[in-house]
Amino acid sequence: MQAWEWALELKTELEDFWRSPVGQRFGTGWSNVRLRKDMPMIQQIELSKLPIAAPFYVTEEMTDLLIHAAMTFPETEFRPMDLPLEAGFVVFAKAIPTIDIHLKPTPWRAFSWGTTRDHNGLWGVHLAMYDHRQDRENGAYAADEADIGLRDILPTLGLSHETPWAFGTSHMAESLPATEFNEDMDVPEEAQISGQAMMATIHAFWLLCWQRVGVPHVERASRGVRRRIERTYPGRPIPDVRVITLRRPKVPTHAEVDPDQRGREYSHRFWVNGHWRKQWYPSEGRHKPRYIEGYVKGPEDKPFHGKDDVYLWRR
Secondary structure: OOOOHHHHHHHHHHHHHHHOHHHHHHHHHHHHOEOOOOOOOHHHHHHHHHHHOEEEEEOHHHHHHHHHHHHOOOOOOOOHHHOOOOEEEEEEEEEEOOEOOOOOEOOEEEEEEEEEEOOOOOEEEEEEEEEEHHHHHOOOOOOOHHHHOOOOOOOOEEEEEEEEEEOOOOOOOOOOOOEHHHOOOOOOHHHHHHHHHHHHHHHHHHHHHHOOOOEEEEEOOOHHHHHHHHHHOOOOOOOOEEEEEOOOOOOOOHHHOOHHHOOOOOOOEEEEOOEEEEEEEOOOOEEEEEEEOOEEEOOOOOOEOOEOOEOOOOO
C-alpha cells in the first residue's frame, strides 16, 4: 500500500468506528463531559463529515514545511472562501507537536473539518484533531494507564481534540477549557500558544491549498484498497486522494549560480527566504496572508531539514 493511501484507509476506518457500538459509547462519553452542551454528539458530527470529506495526504517534507510556515502565520480573519472544500480529512506523514492544558505533549497526525452552524447562528466549521496510535506507542508521549486497555478496540487514529471555529475570528482567539475536568483551570500561557499554533497550522494549510503550494496531484487507490472499502460500504463512490508533495527546485542556469556557493557541498536540503505577506484581495475586501516563495538549497538527492529560522512553501 502506498503511504498516501493511508488517508483513504484511515478515513474509512474512522467512519466505521464511529458507526460501531464501541464508537457510539466512546462518543457519548466524550460528549457528556463537554462544557459546550449545545453541540451534537461527536459521533453524529463526524458521521456527517467523513462520508463526504475529501481525503488529503501531506508528505513528510511538506509537513515539516507547514510546521515552520505556521510559526510566522499572521493573524487574519477566517472566512468561508478560505476553505478549499466544504469538508475534508487531512493525514500528515508525521505528527505535529502540541501540548494540552496540562502541558502534556499531545502530538496530532490528522484532522477533519466540515461547515456547521454554532449556537449563535453563525456559520463556521467543526474541527476534530486525531492522534496516531504509533505516536503513543513509540514514546512520543506516554499513554495513560486507562488508555492501555483500549488499544485493541480503538481505531488507529484516536480523537484528541475538537473545536468549533466561527467565521470572522482568527487563530489567536482565546481558547477556553473544553471539558468539565478542567473547567476551573487557568490555561497556561504555553498551552495557549500551542493551541494558537495548532489553529494557525490548519488555517495556513487551507490558504496554501488555494495558492497551489507544493505539487498537488490526485491519486486513485489501488484495487486492494478499493475492494476493502467497497466491502465496508458497497455502492459508495470511492474518492481519489489529494497528495500534497514538495515541489522540487528548478535547476538553475550557470549564470544564476551564486559564485560563493560554487563547489560547496551540502549534506541536506533546506529552505531559505520564505515569508508571509498581507496581500490585498479586492474581490474579498480584505488583506489576506499569502506565502511568498523562496527556494530550496542543497542537492536534489539529499534529505530535507526544516530549521527554526527559515521558512518556505514551494510549489
